[in-house]
Amino acid sequence: xxxxxxxxxxxxxxxxxxxxxxxxxxxxxxxxxxxxxxxxxxxxxxxxxxxxxxxxxxxxxxxxxxxxxxxxxxxxxxxxxxxxxxxxxxxxxxxxxxxxxxxxxxxxxxxxxxxxxxxxxxxxxxxxxxxxxxxxxxxxxxxxxxxxxxxxxxxxxxxxxxxxxxxxxxxxxxxxxxxxxxxxxxxxxxxxxxxxxxxxxxxxx
Numbered sequence: 001x002x003x004x005x006x007x008x009x010x011x012x013x014x015x016x017x018x019x020x021x022x023x024x025x026x027x028x029x030x031x032x033x034x035x036x037x038x039x040x041x042x043x044x045x046x047x048x049x050x051x052x053x054x055x056x057x058x059x060x061x062x063x064x065x066x067x068x069x070x071x072x073x074x075x076x077x078x079x080x081x082x083x084x085x086x087x088x089x090x091x092x093x094x095x096x097x098x099x100x101x102x103x104x105x106x107x108x109x110x111x112x113x114x115x116x117x118x119x120x121x122x123x124x125x126x127x128x129x130x131x132x133x134x135x136x137x138x139x140x141x142x143x144x145x146x147x148x149x150x151x152x153x154x155x156x157x158x159x160x161x162x163x164x165x166x167x168x169x170x171x172x173x174x175x176x177x178x179x180x181x182x183x184x185x186x187x188x189x190x191x192x193x194x195x196x197x198x199x200x201x202x203x204x205x
Contacts, residue, residue, distance in 0.1 A: 132197030
C-alpha cells in the first residue's frame with residue numbers, strides 16, 4: 001500500500017516537472033525565433049525586399065511613361081541591386097531612391113497636362129500593376145512586423161534590417177498609398193485603364 005502511494009506521488013511529481021520543463025523550453029524556443037516565433041528577421045527582410053522591388057519597378061515604368069527618364073533609370077537600377085539579404089544600409093539607400101521617385105512622380109502628375117501615346121499609357125498601366133502588388137505585399141506583412149523583436153537566432157544584419165523595416169513600414173504604406181491614389185486619378189483622367197491590382201491595393205488602405 002505504502003509502495004503504491006509512493007509510486008503515485010513520484011508519478012505526479014514527474015508529470016509536474018515535465019510540464020514545467022516543457023513550458024520553459026517552449027518559451028526558450030520562442031525567444032530563439034523572435035517575438036511569438038511566427039516570423040523570422042530573415043523572412044521579414046525577404047518579404048519587404050520583394051515588395052520594394054515591385055514598387056521600384058512601378059516607379060521606373062511610370063516615371064518613364066511621363067517622360068522622367070533619368071529618374072526612371074535610377075529606380076530601375078536600385079530595384080535590380082536590392083537583394084533578399086539586404087543590409088540596413090542597402091534598405092536605407094533603396095528607401096531614399098524610392099522616396100525621391102515618388103516625389104518626382106507626384107510633382108509631374110500634379111503639373112500641366114502630359115502628352116502620352118499608346119505605348120506610354122500601357123507602360124503607365126504596367127507601373128500601376130506593380131505598385132498595386134507592392135502595396136498589397138506591404139500591407140500584408142504589416143501584422144508580421146508589428147511589435148517585432150529579434151530573438152537569439154536573429155543576429156547581425158538580418159536583425160538590424162528587420163527592425164528598420166518594422167519601424168519604417170507604416171510610413172512607407174502611408175506615403176505609397178498617397179502616390180497610388182494620385183496615379184489612379186491620373187490614369188482615369190487620361191483614359192488609362194486602371195488594373196485590378198491597383199484597385200485591390202486601394203481597398204486595403
